[in-house]
Structure formats: structure tokens, C-alpha cells
Amino acid sequence: MIEIAKPFLRWAGGKSWLIKYLAEVKRSSFNNYHEPFLGGGSTYFYLSPQCHSFLSDLNGELIETYQTIKTDVDGVIEKLKSFKNEEKYYYKIRETIYDDQLDRAAQFIYLNQTSYNGIYRVNLKGKYNVPYGFREKDYFLNSNGLRIASLALSNTTIFRDDFHSILTNVKPGDLVFLDPPYTVSHNNNGFIKYNEKIFSLDDQYRLSSMIDEIKNMGAFYILTNADHATINEIFEKGDKKTELSRGNSIGGRKATRGQTTELFFTNIKL
Numbered sequence: 001m002i003e004i005a006k007p008f009l010r011w012a013g014g015k016s017w018l019i020k021y022l023a024e025v026k027r028s029s030f031n032n033y034h035e036p037f038l039g040g041g042s043t044y045f046y047l048s049p050q051c052h053s054f055l056s057d058l059n060g061e062l063i064e065t066y067q068t069i070k071t072d073v074d075g076v077i078e079k080l081k082s083f084k085n086e087e088k089y090y091y092k093i094r095e096t097i098y099d100d101q102l103d104r105a106a107q108f109i110y111l112n113q114t115s116y117n118g119i120y121r122v123n124l125k126g127k128y129n130v131p132y133g134f135r136e137k138d139y140f141l142n143s144n145g146l147r148i149a150s151l152a153l154s155n156t157t158i159f160r161d162d163f164h165s166i167l168t169n170v171k172p173g174d175l176v177f178l179d180p181p182y183t184v185s186h187n188n189n190g191f192i193k194y195n196e197k198i199f200s201l202d203d204q205y206r207l208s209s210m211i212d213e214i215k216n217m218g219a220f221y222i223l224t225n226a227d228h229a230t231i232n233e234i235f236e237k238g239d240k241k242t243e244l245s246r247g248n249s250i251g252g253r254k255a256t257r258g259q260t261t262e263l264f265f266t267n268i269k270l
Contacts, residue, residue, distance in 0.1 A: 003148050008145055008146055012120065015043050041055070056159050058162060073146050087132045204234050
């Protein structure tokens with residue numbers, strides 16, 4: 001039995017809820033795969049493209065972690081074996097500055113899996129500042145899961161860059177999956193800031209123009225975004241549009257938990 005790769009990181013705004021809607025996409029035929037807002041990689045791991053994939057994000061620490069899992073997963077696992085899921089130890093690791101890439105990747109995974117709600121948040125100086133999460137299990141040390149993820153990343157190019165840079169690699173028949181940070185709140189979900197830099201409304205317009213270029217190249221795209229009138233207006237292109245319901249589990253004292261909807265746009269004939 002072939003074991004399926006799954007995300008090894010928790011990520012606010014992640015798309016694990018979406019994969020049940022992507023069965024037809026998984027069965028569709030396309031050439032190379034592109035995902036410029038990688039995050040936790042739920043969609044990539046589910047689709048498991050057999051073609052070459054170009055995976056990117058603007059978060060440099062995230063991208064370095066993916067690159068390290070791809071190239072030296074056993075080295076990362078050995079580092080993680082020495083970590084402890086304890087509050088005092090967590091803050092010690094959070095404050096440590098590592099020079100070695102393996103140490104940094106292990107630190108990133110450890111903090112992600114033991115922090116409060118898996119949120120990636122930094123202060124104005126760019127320093128990670130999420131508190132300890134009091135999780136009972138050592139989720140950070142899943143050796144088998146990390147090795148399977150490493151195999152799934154073997155046929156990929158992983159890089160840090162602005163989303164627009166993917167156009168350099170997109171060719172006719174390729175598939176581009178787009179899951180940008182949400183600029184506007186929707187259904188009372190006020191969680192907007194995913195990184196030091198907010199994805200602005202101007203960025204949403206840039207993304208819309210990029211989709212036009214993707215279509216002109218003869219490539220396919222999928223876009224998920226907030227269910228909001230402004231977003232609907234920006235990305236209305238006469239393509240298939242669906243409102244999808246999901247559970248809202250993004251944390252925070254002012255967050256609202258419950259059901260919310262998101263918009264799904266694509267030019268794939270499903």
C-alpha cells in the first residue's frame with residue numbers, strides 16, 4: 001500500500017478542508033504544477049502531481065524548511081529527536097538563533113507544532129512571537145510522515161519569491177493553484193495578517209492581472225479567496241465560480257468559530 005504524503009506543518013488559512021472538493025481536479029490531466037502561496041501545502045500533497053512542480057512562498061523560513069525536508073529529511077529528524085514538548089524548553093528554542101540550516105528547519109517545525117494554534121506570527125522586528133500551545137502529544141516528531149513528505153517533494157523546484165515570478169515557468173497546459181492571504185475579512189473572520197507584510201488590495205489586483213496572463217498562455221488556474229463582494233468583483237472573468245462552505249477554526253480571542261464560505265474560481269472544465 002502506497003502511503004500518501006500529508007502536510008507536516010499547521011498553517012492558518014490552510015486548505016485541508018478544500019481537498020474533498022478537488023477529486024475531479026486530481027483526476028484531470030495537466031502538465032506542470034505551480035503553487036506560489038505554499039503555506040502548509042495541503043493542496044499539493046493531496047493532488048500529488050506526477051509532473052514537475054514549482055512551489056514557492058514569500059516566507060523565507062517556511063521555504064527553507066521545505067527545501068531542507070526535501071534534501072536532508074533524516075538530518076532534520078535527528079535534530080528533532082532532541083527536542084522536548086515543555087513550556088520552558090519551548091521558549092528557550094523560540095529565542096535561539098541558529099546558524100545551521102538543519103537546526104533552523106527543525107526549530108521551525110518544532111515551534112509550528114507546539115505553538116498556540118499553529119499560527120505563524122512575527123513582531124515588528126520580524127521575530128517569531130507565538131506563545132506555547134500546551135499540546136499534549138509530540139506532534140513535531142513524525143519521522144515517517146516527514147520521510148513520506150520528503151519523497152513527495154522530490155520532483156519539485158522550491159523557491160522564495162513574489163507570486164508573480166511564477167509566470168517565468170508557466171507553460172500551456174500547466175495548472176496554477178492560487179491561495180493568497182485574505183486581504184478582506186469575511187463572515188466576521190477578522191484574521192488577516194499571515195506574515196510581516198499584509199497581502200494588500202493592490203496585490204489582489206496584481207493577482208487578477210496575473211490570472212489573465214495565465215489564461216492567455218493556455219494554462220489552467222484555481223483560485224480560492226474570501227467570499228466578499230470586492231473579491232468577487234476583482235476576479236470575475238466569466239469562469240466557473242463556486243461558493244464553498246468550511247469550518248472556521250482560525251484561533252484568537254476575537255475569532256469567530258463556525259461555518260464560513262469562500263469563493264472558488266477556475267477555468268478548468270469540471
